[in-house]
Amino acid sequence: ADDIPIGGIAPLTGPAANSGEALRQGMELAVKEWNEGKGDYAKAEGPHPTFKLTVEDNNSKPEVGVSAAQRMVTRNGIKLLIGDALHSHVTMALMELAPQFNLPIISAEPVSTLIADKVKSDPEKYALYWKGNYNSSAYGETVHDFVKYAIDKGLIAEGGKKLAFVIEDTDYGHSNADTITQLFEADGWTVAASEAVPAGSTDFYPQLTKLKGVAPDLTVSVFTAVNSGVSLVKQMSEQALPGRHMAIYYPTKPEFMAQVGPAGEGLVWTSLQFAPEVVPAHKAFDERVQAAYGNPATYSHAHAYCVTEIGMRAIETAGSTDPRAISEAIGATDYNCLIGRFKFDPANHTVLGGGEYLPLPVAQIQNGKNQLIWPEANATAPAVK
């Protein structure tokens, strides 16, 4: 049979191209393995569909993503779109195309809770859209739950319950900070400072001076650009910022460990979802990526791989390329992929996070290596102060 055309959209150019390239490799690897018969078939026998994947660039801009999607619909006749693979703001634009082109869409890494809210606001309109990652609120819950645990354990002193943020000035940074603020404020914490800096900033001295003034008990930092994260962690140690620090997302980037040096020792962060050094399945995936592309695998590879698998499985299950059928099959997904169990919340079409679903573990850098420290059940090492 003919290959079924599907499409992917990722930032292949511009500052996010690094992640975009990883996402593309993940998507391509999934399709390649599936077409080679290594597919995770829902039905044991019968003719299995094969796929032809086209990946286009969004240059991190929504309107470029929309153009790319339109092109793939009319030129390539794609039956399913994986997009956006990285950006929430591009996804916000792309999801509008699901009703317009009658096209099933599943996004990969985007986490913004606003996407889920949008689906909830008009379920009929966004019936064909699915969000392949949990909501950013899941991070907040992890941070909140972990801190509670750590206080109980005496790892963190709650002191005057003063919370501070240093985040990048993007929807990613803000939506994380917002959830965390809500959860902690319910426990009687107050936000002493919230500093949002342009993405890619590397000079945090003015912010740190300000933070030293308010002396927070816990500082949470959120970045997607690894240089910001490295600079912040280094400068925090230079400035001997009081209180504890918890990082979100950026330490997952492979460059982080290489660059942060001794300043990173003891850093607590969430969430370590892809860890070849401790998880054998991740190690195997890493080797496959190495073999195919000559570079190590990252979390983005794994996530894109899984979401692509989910899409292909759904088409297989649907048994046709009817958009409604595909969409329903996506909604029915309950699938254990590399990084955890994927199941969608039918109310907001969003993958469930935490608990038994996609895990959000907390890690700590100990002796220059990442160790899982929470939840205790999966911990590879005990947390140190």
Add this chain to the structure above:
Amino acid sequence: MTGAMLIETLLNGLITGSIYALVGSGIALIYGTTRVLNFAHGEAMMIAAYLVLIGSTALGLPPVVAALGAIVLTMAAAALMQRVIIAPIMGRDDWAFRIIAVTIGLSIFLQSAAQLIWGESFQGMPYFFEGVLVIGPVRMPWQRIAILVVAGLALGLSAWLLYRTRLGQMIRATAQDAEAAQAFGIPAGRVHTMVFAMSAGLAAVGAIMLAPLMSVNPWMGVPYLLKAFAVVILGGLGSFGGAVLAGLLLGVVESFAVAFTASEWRDVISFGLLIAVIWVRPYGLFRGREG
């Protein structure tokens, strides 16, 4: 705000400001002498940073050698670019604007070229100077203090060249009327090339000092470019000393802006300041030496 915090805020501002001054003065040098705005100045920084990174990590050269090598190579690259791209435009009709346009194109070109060659990942570099200076509650790493010192030296040297030497006179004459300058034996073409190389050299010094702080990446020059332009304008028409003072001032203003408002309004405040100053004093805070 406690006294120590005040001092620290001021110091932070001065250090950020010295970076602005260093980047800005390179632009002021070209602008003041040739009336050319170089939008590819940030890319000279980027190239220098990659060169020093390659020199010190891949080739394992001692930092000073790697830094000097990077400066020389960046200057050579700038000279080459000036010869091939800028020189043919000089003196053509509406050239000042054409150079803005061509350097904007060049900047995009170089960014993507760097991305293709070196990838888009952020590459770290170790500090040249380890350790933190602690005086009472004030803490400042030596690397940052070094920025202040090196910026001062580089700027002093350039100012001396520009205003106290024959070279400077040649440069300024060429800028104002290249044809007339030639008639008096000044090799206008070569002078332009030299100015470009010098300015790239200043950018290189800035980039090398900054590389350990901000990670090397294809876009590292971008955030500093507009600030540097603002500094040049605030400082007054191509005035060298003005650019330095304005750089420091802008750094301090930003530092206090962060201290008293939220970080995301910092740039609004600094660019707002620029427009406000231009409104009141169209030719900058410190009027250019050339009036």
Add this chain to the structure above:
Amino acid sequence: MQRCVQPLQSTTRIAKRAGDDVADLLNLSNVTVRFGGLTALKDISLALPQGSALGLLGPNGAGKTTLFNVIAGAVRPTEGRVVFDGRDITAASSSARSGGGIARTFQITQPFTSLTVRENVMVALTAAGMAMRGAFSAAVEYVGFVGLRAKIDESAASLSTGQRKRLELARALATRPKLLLLDEVTGGVDRPSIPGLVETIRQLHAERDLTLVVVEHHMDFLKALVDRAMFLDRGAHVLSGSFAEVAADPRVRDIYLGDPLELEAADA
């Protein structure tokens, strides 16, 4: 027609001649211009009746162009007032003054280099309210006045020095001024053409009741154009009177004219 100039001393105004009912077109009172430490004009007062023609003499750097700039609005006086046609225009912009009837030529020429000769003149015509179509044909007349007909549809950037001077004049005339300020308009113009230019200006002066102020280093041309003269030195008003009086004054000879090397003197 009465043509006379009555410079004012800062304190006493020289009375107009009896029976002279011509109103002053331009009145400068106590104008001082300072550039930093340099005083370019010192307490200059001047009354210029409608239809008069005044020659402005003075060594280089005396302040002649600065005086033009004050009248035309390119320089604001540090002190003093400028009254034109009965209105105080001390603070008015150049363009408003042009609209009011003051035109000037630039000593250092300023053609619109992106436009043709004709279009250069059309700018002046349309600014004065003429429609494009009318201006297109009307420009020919002014271009003709200055002998640039052959270049009318060529770019002004290609003009030589003398041609640029002529264009300056054509443009200024095209604003149909009441007061025309000519700053060395014949400088660089070839000698054979000068009598023609002078004649053109004289005719316009007569026909249109044009008031003239002329800066010109060639005494014979100046003589042909003006009847009165005013002599400036280092920004100060030294003397004024009929052209012949001023030209014959020993101070003027000393400071300005020097040894009689001019054409007629040498030939005589």
Add this chain to the structure above:
Amino acid sequence: MSSRAALLRSRPILGYATSTWAIRSSWRLPMLEMDGIDVRYGATQVLWDVSLRVGAGEVVAVMGPNGSGKSTVLKVAMGLKTPSAGRVVFEGADLTRAPATARPGAGMSIVLERRRLFPRMSLRENIEIGGFVLPRAEARAQMEGVLALFPELVPHLEASAGRLSGGQQQMAAIARGLMAKPRLLLMDEPLLGLSPALQTRAFQLMADINARGVAILFNEQNAALSFRLSHRGYLLESGRVVLTGSGTDMLNHPEIRRVYLGEAAA
């Protein structure tokens, strides 16, 4: 240099310039030779087959109506405009395609048309630049000498050149041209904007420096004075040389008398 000022004040120059030197100049060695020069600006040709010669120590005037190509001839001599045909030879060396930069060192200097000062540099710097090719000490001495010729510039030395009056700028342009101690001085309308007294002085100055062996090629609208001062002259019309001869010949040529000296009218 100090003697020059003294010389200047004492010497009446016009008479001797036309008589004795005009005869001697005929056997002078050629210093600058321009041969069959064609010049185009874009598609428009403005010089046709112009040939011109300046002997060592000669004063040569170029005359012609506006737009006839006088400035262009000087620009070609100085290397500021490359001719599309023809040769420029200076003291035996072919400089047709050599850049302007090479000229001052070789002994040529120019007073540019429309002054062309560096407007945002001080007057002092402007004049200094004229002596760019000289060793420092020599330039300093020359500067003093040149300033002695134009004492009225001294109070304005630190002012921006662009702010000077037209005549002051013209003096500065002449001063700058003299700085390089040229053997051949090119002057494009050197008297433009100068007061009558200063015009006289500038003419005397030209005669004076010529007396010290400096050749001059210049263009000035005052035909009577020009041809009196010069050994030889050229008349350009529409980009072609239409007449050439000794200064006296030119002065006495009926056509010149009629058109340029306005005799018919008189």
Add this chain to the structure above:
Amino acid sequence: MASSADARARTMTEMLGRRPGLTLLAMLALLAALPVIVHDPYPLHIMTLFLLFAIFASGWNLTLGILGLKTLGHHAFFAIGAYASAMLSFYAGISPWLTIWAGAATAMLAGLLIGIPILRIRSMPHVAIVTLAFAEIVRLVLANLKDWTRGELGFWGIEAMPSLHLGGTELAFGTGKPLGSYLLALVFFALVHVGLLALLRGRVGLTLVAMRDSETAAESLGVDLTRWKLGAFALSAAIVGFSGALYAHYVQILTPTSTVGPEMLVSLLAMIIVGGVGRFLGPVLGAALLTVLGEVLREFGDYRMLLYGGIVVLFVLAAPRGIAGWLDAISLWRADRKPS
């Protein structure tokens, strides 16, 4: 000093091109015929973007090229027009048919606001940088006012232009409605350009070009610099803001970076340069070439921006008068060959 070739070429006729009215008409006829030939929605989508950016570029060219005021911040007016129209229709529920004009008017007001300090500045680099800083402020403010604009997450839910019923057929607009959107953009494109041509042919064009060459001289001839500059600035900002408003209701999502980010600046500047700075039809030609080229270069993936930057450099170097300049050269050459 302008060299002769430059001097010869830059006149009023050069600004307008030969027979600008006829050329514009032919261009409009060609564009109107396009949907008859092309049915594939994707090319129509690209052509719609081309038309919108062509309006933007022509509006900007008014100050940048024709008046010679080297502003680098016109993308701010694009964003202001876009956001103003989008927010008005979103929050106040006003029909986009009305809000697009309000968008243009808001941009015009902003143009006047920033135009006033710029008036006092005669130095080109000052103008360039102050306007660039202004654009940066607009971007940051739009990004920071998250409660109103949702910041970088994007302002979505913008209403498309309501459908029109022409005879029996319904013409719908917005994303995914390529035909209607294209025709609508074409109508506004035609309107703006016919209007501009009428202005530039007359006194406005002459005066703006004169001001570009010598403000002092223009002023001395009676041109009121303040009024003319502000007027040109306001008109230019209004046109650019109008294109922004149309864009908002076409793509239906706005982010600060994609509307006033540096890439908007670069690509629009490139369009003007490639087409021919200061030429009436230059920006249109540039927008056409670069939009098409952008699509072709898509195949090159990673090399796209590299080539884009390279093309800008190449044009400034080798074809400084842009495509419009080539057209002139061709028609001159043809005229030369015809014995006259």
